[in-house]
Amino acid sequence: MATETFDKQKTIDLRQKHVGPSCKVFFSHDPIKIVRARGQYMYNEKDEKYLDCINNVAHVGHCHPDVVEAGTKQMELLNTNSRFLHDNLVLYAQRLQATLPEKLSVCYFVNSGSEANDLALRLAWQYTGHKDIITLENAYHGHVSSLIDISPYKFHQMAGAEASQHVHVALSPDIYRGKYREDHPDPATAYAENVKDVIEQAHEKGRKIAAFIAESLQSCGGQVIPPVGYFQKVAQHVRNAGGIFIADEVQVGFGRVGTHFWGFQLQGEDFVPDIVTMGKPIGNGHPMSCVITTREVAESFMSSGMEYFNTFGGNPVSCAIGLAVLDVIEKEDLQGNALHVGGYLTQLLDELKKRHPLVGDVRGRGLFIGLELVRNRDKRTPATAEAQDVIYRLKEQRILLSADGPHRNVLKFKPPMCFTREDAELAVDTIDQILTDLEKALGLHMHEAVISENGHSKRKEHSEENGLALDHTSNDSSHKHTGTIPHSKKTNKRLRT
Amino acid sequence: MATETFDKQKTIDLRQKHVGPSCKVFFSHDPIKIVRARGQYMYNEKDEKYLDCINNVAHVGHCHPDVVEAGTKQMELLNTNSRFLHDNLVLYAQRLQATLPEKLSVCYFVNSGSEANDLALRLAWQYTGHKDIITLENAYHGHVSSLIDISPYKFHQMAGAEASQHVHVALSPDIYRGKYREDHPDPATAYAENVKDVIEQAHEKGRKIAAFIAESLQSCGGQVIPPVGYFQKVAQHVRNAGGIFIADEVQVGFGRVGTHFWGFQLQGEDFVPDIVTMGKPIGNGHPMSCVITTREVAESFMSSGMEYFNTFGGNPVSCAIGLAVLDVIEKEDLQGNALHVGGYLTQLLDELKKRHPLVGDVRGRGLFIGLELVRNRDKRTPATAEAQDVIYRLKEQRILLSADGPHRNVLKFKPPMCFTREDAELAVDTIDQILTDLEKALGLHMHEAVISENGHSKRKEHSEENGLALDHTSNDSSHKHTGTIPHSKKTNKRLRT
Incomplete structure (x- = not known):
């Protein structure tokens, strides 16, 4: 395990003192300190592991x-x-x-x-x-x-x-x-x-x-x-x-x-x-x-x-x-991996769309995928706050994902290219659970959403699961996790395909 | 010794094919292939050693x-x-x-x-x-x-x-x-x-x-x-x-x-x-x-x-x-080294100025030094061709130096900061000899140059010495070594101070 020079608060204080305030951190109200990384995983100062769905720079995997x-x-x-x-x-x-x-x-x-x-x-x-x-x-x-x-x-x-x-x-x-x-x-x-x-x-x-x-x-x-x-x-x-x-x-x-x-x-x-x-x-x-x-x-x-x-x-x-x-x-045939794992991830997200009214669109090629969240599928009203909520809740589960686009309502997948099917399942299962909770709190139901779509609504039982989570606060550092929506302990366990 | 993937001509051919033609090499008519470097020295594909007086990027020495x-x-x-x-x-x-x-x-x-x-x-x-x-x-x-x-x-x-x-x-x-x-x-x-x-x-x-x-x-x-x-x-x-x-x-x-x-x-x-x-x-x-x-x-x-x-x-x-x-x-107190070695190098160059009419000005601080060459000290006519000649002849002696400034007549010293007194002496001795040869060929004499200066003319005997040499073709890739000025085998052996 890598060691720290400063405790986290000291790092934050020094950063505020000596680094340009226009340079934003992810999750500004509770930023993450990362001390090491490998493959598609990053580790904080407590050696807690995060699944990285966003670092397209670490293309062949962190520290290959x-x-x-x-x-x-x-x-x-x-x-x-x-x-x-x-x-x-x-x-x-x-x-x-x-x-x-x-x-x-x-x-x-x-x-x-x-x-x-x-x-x-x-x-x-x-x-x-x-x-x-x-x-x-x-x-x-x-x-x-x-x-x-x-x-x-x-x-x-x-x-x-x-x-x-x-x-x-x-x-x-x-x-x-x-x-x-x-x-x-x-x-x-x-x-x-x-x-x-x-x-x-x-x-x-x-x-x-x-x-x-x-x-x-x-x-x-x-x-x-x-x-x-x-x-x-x-x-x-x-x-x-x-x-x-x-x-x-x-x-x-x-x-x-x-x-x-x-x-x-x-x-x-x-x-x-x-x-x-x-x-x-x-x-x-x-x-x-x-x-x-x-x-x-x-x-x-x-x-x-x-x-x-x-x-x-x-x-x-x-x-x-x-x-x-x-x-x-x-x-390592990473282009092939992007095709196969990316295709699988898209398929899993497409399934989410069938069950979650908040999912307006799933689009992507390989391991470059967007999940666009909407409050209303007919009007395609951007679900900006919900998207922010999702990435903050994912962070709590130690999964790093970001929301971007003009309305900051598109969840962006662009992970290291060594991303696996299991990683895809973990991320999607966790999102599934978060969306379920959000929709419950918002009173959103699939039948309303699917009237104008050809999808079909189906729900599943939820069970306990280990999750990871994370985000990218985009350009708005003032964003705060609202915390208004109750967070269920239950997560969705999908049958592996 | 580091090995080559291609022979030098193949490297040149591939570069011409695949690298932007606006990207110039040093010594375009006979570029240098460098395969390794250490401290203030660079080595070509034949493991021949060059003294580096120009790479201010390799600040604390190449590959420290x-x-x-x-x-x-x-x-x-x-x-x-x-x-x-x-x-x-x-x-x-x-x-x-x-x-x-x-x-x-x-x-x-x-x-x-x-x-x-x-x-x-x-x-x-x-x-x-x-x-x-x-x-x-x-x-x-x-x-x-x-x-x-x-x-x-x-x-x-x-x-x-x-x-x-x-x-x-x-x-x-x-x-x-x-x-x-x-x-x-x-x-x-x-x-x-x-x-x-x-x-x-x-x-x-x-x-x-x-x-x-x-x-x-x-x-x-x-x-x-x-x-x-x-x-x-x-x-x-x-x-x-x-x-x-x-x-x-x-x-x-x-x-x-x-x-x-x-x-x-x-x-x-x-x-x-x-x-x-x-x-x-x-x-x-x-x-x-x-x-x-x-x-x-x-x-x-x-x-x-x-x-x-x-x-x-x-x-x-x-x-x-x-x-x-x-x-x-x-x-390594490299700032101190820059002060002392730079001071010594400036002093040696000042001595050159007393003996060489081509030297118009010596100026610098620490290991950032310019030696401005002129054809006429009164008129301060830039000695552009002569400066190019010096850097090409230095290259033959495996010393890397460049000429820059609006008239490309200023020899620029900005070596790695681990540069030593011995390096300074070697560079200056070699320049001394080259200037002697150039002035002889040009028919320049010190007494003409010093009329308007307070310097004094003195000449020394030349003897055999190991030299190194080199340059930076600046922005003119069409520059060719004219080769019109005969290159004496003799070099100047100054008494070490």
Whole structure:
């Protein structure tokens, strides 16, 4: 067991004294102190174990020994900048390229998803000679100033904030809560037409489009899965306007979606972005990131005459770690695991939907899944407080889950990729029980909810079960666990399938 | 000896294929492949040893075992984000704070100097409600788009580039080559008055100053040491205009200047910046960085309502490494070493100046030293080609040095802080010989150069000596070693003092 330097209260006090108050902790009224982690588990200062359903950064599992070993060996040998030749850099570039369409062949190594997306903008500006960026509603692309500009998820947090002149916000292609829904005959075309409209409106103002940027699947935006064919149609409109397509894979890349290595590949083989940005899972926690683009874009960027130098980007240690992560994904077939366990988890959540009126939607690909809670299925009223309650109650049961999206009512699953069927069952059983309690307290009944759905209501007996629980307080540190809803000791024991 | 995966040519070929062509290597016509490093030495694929005079990132020495051990131990235990409480984060914040004036008490942990400077701008914009930034001629503050805007060193590389509307460029406080020189009675006041003029001109256009940003000692700008008192006077003018002062310590912090831990402290105890940004040496190569500011600025930033979250920033591994770097600096008295060895190196270079007409100026603090080469001491004509020649010839002797500044004629010393007197002697002896050869070929004689100086000309016999050598091709990859100047086999053997 790892030891503490300070007791928890002292840690909190020092943090309040010396760490920026804008930097929030999870569960602000009772934050968690974590001292060690392994695989899909994290342990607090009392050595209590939490099931981690949220840390997509610890992609191949917390503290994976192969990754630690690769980092250690290279740290002992050499860690310097990319102005010296080194095999790790070129090996890693080659390996990353091999996961992508051939056209995406030129890499830039940087330190974070934010650095990657900022560089993607610089590449687009230089290549197109245009300035304007189209982004999606609720999008989040990073914390540096150029990215706050294109992140409605962030700039909407500021009172009276509006998009900058060069930023145009298109509809989120959300077929559950967006303008065009699952009953629309062709939401892909309809949402892409909206991008076309946005382009035309920009052109009317004399502005020119440099790029469209979107996460391949929106994460902070609420686990949104764009309809297949949407990216192809958007890319056509954007390219017709002289712009390029940036696929942000920072949250969803590296096999998480199960069927494919990259999220954008869910759209079909006929879709190739002009730039792909990577981040979070790339180094299993090590600060590193990459931008990959075409030879044409890269040559254009060079033609500006400005060198690109990134002090830490592509150093031999980062590349050794990146290579080890790729090796582990392959060796342990984590993409296959994401497909199978993710599919199973989705199936379990779909079953919850049949029994729980609070569940409005279950959507996801692989181990990237959203469970959207609603107070009313017809009106799809966001169940924001209930979602917060669920994650706080899960935390009490030592399961770490977060709620996000514009209404903070979407429970987000994005666990380490070594997540198992048993982990999925434990999480779903615990949620099942919490929802049962919540619905009882709220007086919600399934028959009311299912009138407009084709699901069927069924209830089960509850019995005692060991649970774990946790959350992500998103951007509101003032959130408090209301504690108004009684918490049953009983939990649901589903028959294992 | 470390082994290669590819032979050197294959590494070069793969790099050309898969790494952005804007990412330059040192010595582009014959780059160096480095496979391991230790202390102040780097080794190529043939296990040939280079003396490293340029890698200020490998601050406490390449691959310092204490730093490697700290990183390894923490990687094995936990590497996660700062939304969980962790002692390393608060311990490290506390330790960094202790090196600074008390007022600078609130930390934000990020991944690179670029992320740090971008965040500093965001803090300044929010705190002041103003938008405009004053930067110095030849300044370089990072590679993200907001920083290219305030980096004349970068944006001047683009044909026809001008400063953005919100960016104002003040004179570099360079008393050797700038507007006010060493013969000026009060260059600190004169250069600060220029900042005041810049502010007034901005005000006339209806613009408002958010911040003045400067490296505490300009690095890429040519190893410029601002006159004492300059920062105090600038800060007064900037604060009178409602702006704040950002000291960029990315290149020069952590004891490098010898007498003090931070470069800005050279200005005197009465000077306290509003924001200090850190980077390169902070993690001895590990990608990490920090912004430290006052409680007032931090509270204002929070009041915007926008959370600040940085995925990798402040993770337990980065903080463990940062703590280990501070420990080594202290345990090995590297600040003291920088003072003594740096002083000795400056003294040796001063001696070179007495004997070599090509040496126009020697300036520096601790192990941050510039040797400015000129073709004519009266006119101070930059000896750009000669400086490039020196670094290429040093490379042949396996000594790594770079040339930078607006004219790329300033040889920059910023070695790992474990640099020794013997290393200094070796570097200076080798430079001595190279300058002798160059001057001979150019027909330069000391008596011509010293007419306007008080130095005295003396020449010495040369004898055989083992040399090392190296460089940094800066931003011009098209540079080729001209090879026009004959390279003598003889080197200078100075009497050791």
